[in-house]
Amino acid sequence: MASNLVSIQRRGFGQTMRRDGWWIAPLLTFLGLGAFIVYSTWAAFQGEHYFVQGTGYLSPMYSPVLFDSWKIAPAVSGHSWFGPWPAWLPQSMILPLTPAFLILWAPGGFRFTCYYYRGAYYKSFWADPPACAVGEPRHDYRGEKKLPLILQNIHRYFLYLALVFICILAYDAWSAMWFTDARSGTRFGIGVGTLVLSMNVVLLGSYTFGCHSLRHLVGGRCDTISTRPVQHKLWKWVSKLNKRHMLFAWLSLFWVGFSDFYVRMVSMGIWADYRFF
Numbered sequence: 001m002a003s004n005l006v007s008i009q010r011r012g013f014g015q016t017m018r019r020d021g022w023w024i025a026p027l028l029t030f031l032g033l034g035a036f037i038v039y040s041t042w043a044a045f046q047g048e049h050y051f052v053q054g055t056g057y058l059s060p061m062y063s064p065v066l067f068d069s070w071k072i073a074p075a076v077s078g079h080s081w082f083g084p085w086p087a088w089l090p091q092s093m094i095l096p097l098t099p100a101f102l103i104l105w106a107p108g109g110f111r112f113t114c115y116y117y118r119g120a121y122y123k124s125f126w127a128d129p130p131a132c133a134v135g136e137p138r139h140d141y142r143g144e145k146k147l148p149l150i151l152q153n154i155h156r157y158f159l160y161l162a163l164v165f166i167c168i169l170a171y172d173a174w175s176a177m178w179f180t181d182a183r184s185g186t187r188f189g190i191g192v193g194t195l196v197l198s199m200n201v202v203l204l205g206s207y208t209f210g211c212h213s214l215r216h217l218v219g220g221r222c223d224t225i226s227t228r229p230v231q232h233k234l235w236k237w238v239s240k241l242n243k244r245h246m247l248f249a250w251l252s253l254f255w256v257g258f259s260d261f262y263v264r265m266v267s268m269g270i271w272a273d274y275r276f277f
Helices: 024-046 099-103 105-112 115-124 149-175 192-208 212-219 229-242 245-267
Strands: 178-181 185-188
Touching: 024 099, 024 115, 024 245, 099 105, 105 149, 115 245, 149 192, 149 212, 192 245, 212 229, 229 245
Parallel strands: none
Antiparallel strands: 178 185
């Protein structure tokens, strides 16, 4: 009598019968996320050149500015909510605390706990697993029900903070449309920096409003959503963005870094900001 038993052999790390370039996607993810982490950490430590005098340009990595950096004293950015750097906050020259570190934990936490990014960095950084049908370096599975990965469940709460940040960055884009000079005072205008910071809001908004948690928030708490037309329309709108969540995740990540870089280059006088009018 024929046996239906199937022998299962555990694969070693990296072993697979796949012949395609399965390693390309996790490698590109590792390089992309790694480059952003390195740049954003470096930029956050700078504590200067995060705004451009005479304009409303402000780096999204420093917005909102709770206190002006102690590195720019006695100058002021014009964006600080609570004035100059307080004496009770440390000013170590080895690991300097800057305005960026006071706020980056919120958008950073939103991305770190994002459903898409979890799958991306689990594969590329932890090889858990590196790809489908490819052996991984560990043979047990704990899921996200125990520490530390159970903390990923706070993603829905970071969403509320991310929505507030979208409003703040939208105000920054509006502020980037006003320029100040000695002769004409404050006037309305559009510069390249205005477009850069406005596009940043569009891409971040597309990423945030396509969040899986927001999709559940607007449409996942009722049994028959079709009987609630307003809620149904919101759910379909979020669902359309959710279909391109990975695309907006990468575009917004790149653009946040580029926006900071653009403001930094203009502030340092390396780049000239072209004004359309």
